[in-house]
Amino acid sequence: MITSPRRARMSFLDRWLAAWILLAMVAGLLIGRLVPAVEPFLSAMEIGDISVPIALGLLVMMYPPLAKVRYDKAVEITSDRRLMVVSVVLNWVVGPAFMFLLAWTFLPDEPELRTGLIIVGLARCIAMVLIWSDLSCGDREATAVLVAINSVFQVIMFGVLGWFYLQVLPSWLGLESVAAEFSFWAIITSVLVFLGVPLLAGVLSRVLGEKFKGREWYEQKYLPAVSPLALVGLLYTIVLLFALQGDQITQNPWTVARLALPLLSYFVGMFFISLLVSKIAGMNYARSASVSFTAAGNNFELAIAVAIGTFGASSGQALAGTIGPLIEVPVLVGLVYVMLWLGPKLFPSDPTAPRPDQHIPTQATV
Numbered sequence: 001m002i003t004s005p006r007r008a009r010m011s012f013l014d015r016w017l018a019a020w021i022l023l024a025m026v027a028g029l030l031i032g033r034l035v036p037a038v039e040p041f042l043s044a045m046e047i048g049d050i051s052v053p054i055a056l057g058l059l060v061m062m063y064p065p066l067a068k069v070r071y072d073k074a075v076e077i078t079s080d081r082r083l084m085v086v087s088v089v090l091n092w093v094v095g096p097a098f099m100f101l102l103a104w105t106f107l108p109d110e111p112e113l114r115t116g117l118i119i120v121g122l123a124r125c126i127a128m129v130l131i132w133s134d135l136s137c138g139d140r141e142a143t144a145v146l147v148a149i150n151s152v153f154q155v156i157m158f159g160v161l162g163w164f165y166l167q168v169l170p171s172w173l174g175l176e177s178v179a180a181e182f183s184f185w186a187i188i189t190s191v192l193v194f195l196g197v198p199l200l201a202g203v204l205s206r207v208l209g210e211k212f213k214g215r216e217w218y219e220q221k222y223l224p225a226v227s228p229l230a231l232v233g234l235l236y237t238i239v240l241l242f243a244l245q246g247d248q249i250t251q252n253p254w255t256v257a258r259l260a261l262p263l264l265s266y267f268v269g270m271f272f273i274s275l276l277v278s279k280i281a282g283m284n285y286a287r288s289a290s291v292s293f294t295a296a297g298n299n300f301e302l303a304i305a306v307a308i309g310t311f312g313a314s315s316g317q318a319l320a321g322t323i324g325p326l327i328e329v330p331v332l333v334g335l336v337y338v339m340l341w342l343g344p345k346l347f348p349s350d351p352t353a354p355r356p357d358q359h360i361p362t363q364a365t366v
Contacts, residue, residue: 082283127194137343166178285347
């Protein structure tokens, strides 16, 4: 039996997570500005619309939390109708509608940026939410199941909702509509690469590790050894994202600021709406954290790929998609700390909530 993760001691790297992320952002901006050849070099390393260097970072980042999941609990979690219904409604009804409202409120005179934001709102999170949920002591198994459900809905609903929010609803409201054809294969590719590959690796690790070495070895030896890869992959990905967008950020500060306001409102608003709904629905701390971060995060890889494939790499839609993760990452890191602070107050008698006198686990601990 392993020690409870909520009593594990934080490593030096984990304790200063916010500082490392800030440094990674600054390093990426400096690299993008001081080494101009980096952007064309990274942009050239693409297969289809997927940047290979960024994809590698995301796969490394996602593997440890998926390797930690107890997949034998999946059936139990999917039978929780309350969890399933709340998550689906928040992700596929509330989230897109909220982003539509914010896009038209903050950018009524910028159709390209507005369309890009709406696309971001349609791309539900299937990647980094695993990191945020794990850092906040969320329910790993529930998060993995919700991410899988999001991936299925993404394939089925992305094009339908894009048509509704860009053409049908604006027409009903007397607003300007936008014609857009979304690539079905871009959606499939995003799901297969950014969820399918690390999910398969996580399942095989769990099954083969327990079969040949036993659960005790797997959870006490193997997982602590691979857990730091999540932080390494996260920081690496942040550096690349900011290096690629350094010129856009520094040359278009007003545009970035205009995009930052609705994005900030969206991430914070969706998080607290989801937390409140989860609490009212009677969920415990761990599952409330999973639902809140799953609903607040977005699949920026898909949003960027769809915007570029539909409107072009130099379009305002593509700029809105690329600014999305630059706002999302620091905001959701901050919300991890907010969740850890709120946990004991909102869930005072809940054993899944972190206690003020306990060390908080992160990716480098089991």
